[in-house]
Amino acid sequence: NAGVTQTPKFQVLKTGQSMTLQCAQDMNHNSMYWYRQDPGMGLRLIYYSASEGTTDKGEVPNGYNVSRLNKREFSLRLESAAPSQTSVYFCASSETPGLQGWKTQYFGPGTRLLVL
Amino acid sequence: KNQVEQSPQSLIILEGKNCTLQCNYTVSPFSNLRWYKQDTGRGPVSLTIMTFSENTKSNGRYTATLDADTKQSSLHITASQLSDSASYICVVISNYGQNFVFGPGTRLSVLP
Numbered sequence: 001n002a003g004v005t006q007t008p009k010f011q012v013l014k015t016g017q018s019m020t021l022q023c024a025q026d027m028n029h030n031s032m033y034w035y036r037q038d039p040g041m042g043l044r045l046i047y048y049s050a051s052e053g054t055t056d057k058g059e060v061p062n063g064y065n066v067s068r069l070n071k072r073e074f075s076l077r078l079e080s081a082a083p084s085q086t087s088v089y090f091c092a093s094s095e096t097p098g099l100q101g102w103k104t105q106y107f108g109p110g111t112r113l114l115v116l
Numbered sequence: 117k118n119q120v121e122q123s124p125q126s127l128i129i130l131e132g133k134n135c136t137l138q139c140n141y142t143v144s145p146f147s148n149l150r151w152y153k154q155d156t157g158r159g160p161v162s163l164t165i166m167t168f169s170e171n172t173k174s175n176g177r178y179t180a181t182l183d184a185d186t187k188q189s190s191l192h193i194t195a196s197q198l199s200d201s202a203s204y205i206c207v208v209i210s211n212y213g214q215n216f217v218f219g220p221g222t223r224l225s226v227l228p
Contacts, residue, residue, distance in 0.1 A: 004159070035218075040220055041220055042120065042205070042207075042217070042218030042219050042220050042221070043160075043205075043216075043218040044218070045216060090159050090160075092159070104150075104162045104165065105162070105216075106162075107159025107160050107161070108159050109157070109158055109159055110157070110158070110159055
């Protein structure tokens with residue numbers, strides 16, 4: 001049981017290049033999330049997928065696209081990377097929110113991205 | 117504007133000492149509040165979840181308090197250990213939508 005895994009761990013891009021960050025979870029969770037974490041700021045939600053086949057924008061979606069490939073996998077794509085997208089990206093998953101509200105999120109180890 | 121503030125920004129204590137981290141929020145409507153621990157180079161890990169009706173919740177040496185009237189929460193760490201060195205993040209969840217509001221975190225360093 002690996003939990004939430006992310007690839008790659010590190011990546012350096014030049015401005016304008018594209019790349020896809022991969023995320024997979026083996027906890028049979030319906031909901032998955034992509035966040036970015038910048039120094040001195042809290043994590044900010046980029047996109048989320050409440051269930052397989054659905055995706056929705058979060059707080060900072062501009063410059064990103066996502067794909068919920070299946071229940072296990074949720075990828076984040078940067079079509080044309082910009083220096084402002086230099087950040088640490090975290091994927092998370094959780095059970096479907098119940099009557100008591102949102103469930104605990106389980107985070108991956110993160111992908112450190114540098115855009116030159 | 118929904119916001120979560122944490123203080124102090126960073127804290128250094130000696131091993132075995134106690135400490136208290138603060139979280140103030142303006143998120144509304146409130147659903148629940150969570151404290152996460154984030155080790156350097158790792159993703160956050162949940163410590164506690166507190167709902168509106170809960171005032172205190174403990175998880176080992178970690179005790180979280182919540183005052184929903186003043187919109188404040190604290191995380192008290194007892195008998196600190198070197199492994200407690202990490203960032204501690206307060207997260208407030210709103211009832212509506214996927215509204216998770218993360219605080220910037222408090223960086224705790226425990227020295228021998």
